[in-house]
Amino acid sequence: MRMLRQMLPLLAAVAGLLVLFRVWVPGFLAPDNMLDLAQQISVNAIIAFGMTLVILTGGIDLSVGALVALVGTTTVYGLIALGGTETQSVPGVMAAMLLGLGAAAAVGLVNGLCAARTRMPPFIITLATMLVARGAALRFNEGRPMHIPEVHTLFLWLGNGRVGCVVPVPVPVLVMLVLFVLAAVLLHRTRFGQHLYAMGGNREAALFTGVPVARIEAVVYVLGSLLAAVAGMINASQLYSAEPASGSGFELSAIAAAVVGGTSFTGGRGTMVGTLIGAVIIGILDKGLNQAGVHFSLQYIVKGLVILAAVYADVRRDR
């Protein structure tokens, strides 16, 4: 009940935006358009789930956008090398995806260990690994996009497939929903989640209460990177190719979704539902303004102001 009350202003914002764009753009609420919207939200939402976990500890992860590109290139490279260009071998595809996840986990582990074991601020650590990851992505194929061979229907299904006979739900939306449930359970129903809140609220006090803060910090960055990896694979699949330059600015959208959803930037406060709704709000704005024919320059300005307003409302409610 308390959760619902907290989410009420956000849900009201979603409803308000939907009505607004329904008036502005006829057919905005049509089922097809809504499914399309959900599909567009999914990549950002998945990254934002991880970002929420990181921000809850009082940290930040700027490297996830570059990871989207790195995981895309690594995985597609693996697909071509292991899965073949003429035929599709399932073990090969699995291996390629593991390769992508592994690359992301490695970057996440570096972030996490640096944050936990040194006094370097997470902003700087992940700024540095962002550059490293982006550079690593550009090492593949001399920085040019790598096309995904059409035989790889399995991998292409991940970003473009639809499931269900009555309502054909896009696969990325299903992936997002499954990851949402997992992340929400992790955050709100496990000891790990309790410890995240404790650590973000007061790191010192959490340590004095026996919370393994260093381990949690390391794990949280790995989780954030793995979620970004899933987003990166979906992204590559949707583009039918691995683009080393893709994903730039994704980290900022994810931060925006988390913050609009009520995650406190100083850590210790925020929910997964909030972040999901935050991603939905950002998504509706993107799609709605686009379909309404608003010039993209104005879209940036509107989005910026909405984020400012949302955070201001959140800060005010706090007092």
Added chain:
Amino acid sequence: MLSLRGVTKRFGGITALDHVDFDLRPGEIHALLGENGAGKSTLIKVLGGIHVPEAGSIDIDGRPAHIRGVADANRRGIRLIHQELSLAPNLTIAENIYLGREPRRLGLLDRRRMERDAAALVEELGLHEIRDVRTVVADLTVAHRQLVEIARALSCRARVLVLDEPTSSLSEAETEALFATLRRLREQGVGIIYISHRLAEILRLADRITVLRDGHSIGTQPAAAVNQRELIRWMVGRDVAAQAPPKSLGPGDVALEVRDLRSARVNGVSLELRYGEILGLAGLVGAGRSELARALFGIDAVESGEVRVDGRPVVLRHPRDALAAGIVLVPEDRKREGLIALQTVAFNLALPWTREWITGPVFHAQRRRAIVDRAIRDFRIKTAGPHECVLNLSGGNQQKLVVGKWMERRPKVLILDEPTRGVDVGAREEMFEIIHRLVESGMAVLLISSDLLEVLSLSHRVAVYKDGRILFTAPARELTSERVMEYLTGAKTDENA
């Protein structure tokens, strides 16, 4: 020179000050006493221009003064020195003294003049401890930072100095130095309003004492005319029994045994702590007492030495190791180390026991509820409910929470670091009661406190602690605070005297 008549201040429905009279003479140290919530802070905030009273008058030098803001108060020479110091730690002493009114030449900062003036001021005030005005404040001890605050206040020709709990984080020696400074300022004609919970200290320092209770002034007395017992009765409106250590059930088995423990600030400590016993650690601030506690709780790395609980060796690498062995710590800094401030009472109380009420992704709300309710009940934590934010609790209740959160399963060894810091007289009594109860139930307690009388009256045995090592250990009844002080200040070094 300063006189308040019938000052009244309400916050919503609560009357914080009810027709309070108070006056201050030049060259006087006037102590303001009262439990937390008695109205002391409100009174000084009225003086400092932070609150505007609803009724009553403030006269300065016989003329009515309308203090409507901090700037008004400063202009009239009233300066507040807060508990939380308001210095910029990254700047030097001189820069802090002239912060906001830096001397300039041709529009540029005149650093040379600033430093020269600051040095002259410090010299004139006799604050030799902060003579080197180019020192960065972050490098100073808390005591010396306070002197910088005082110098800053007096540099603006302050005539009334208000000090709120200035000694709460000072060692005995530093307190003495501060007192010497205050006495010197008194001779220079400065009027000083002094707020403290430490009665012995007030009786030693103050000329007159005014006691507030529930927003009323109970009266003003010359300090020479009252004793500690009377003061306590005034403050709480009832008699408070003198403290005695809990009845020992005879020496129990050894709970905690430490052999030659060394860490960064602990230089070879050996001690034995038995079940049902309080071992007090008497030492000055900065002697490394908290560091011993931190080492025993697995926070600071142990370099060498041996720790045994129930005779079994324990390796302390993380607080989890200490907790597993049955050692818990109630840390010195409640807000920073004890509480998750954003969270509720229930969250804080349940946090150490997540293993009990979360198994994998299964959440046992009832078990959590039971743990929380038990702690609230057993430790009489006054709260609107388990969902109240911990920041809304009084200091005493926060402290009870920090102790209570460990007691779901009785630990073997309880380390209390400054358990009564910043709590009022009533809550202090309750804390003593809680300690008694725990010890009588057989727990072993290591008590660390800056309040020497507290250590001596509450403990069975006292370890005199200096420079990261124990000088000697003796039954508390064989020691007096004077004698302990002699060792701590280095007047005596012979351990068998």
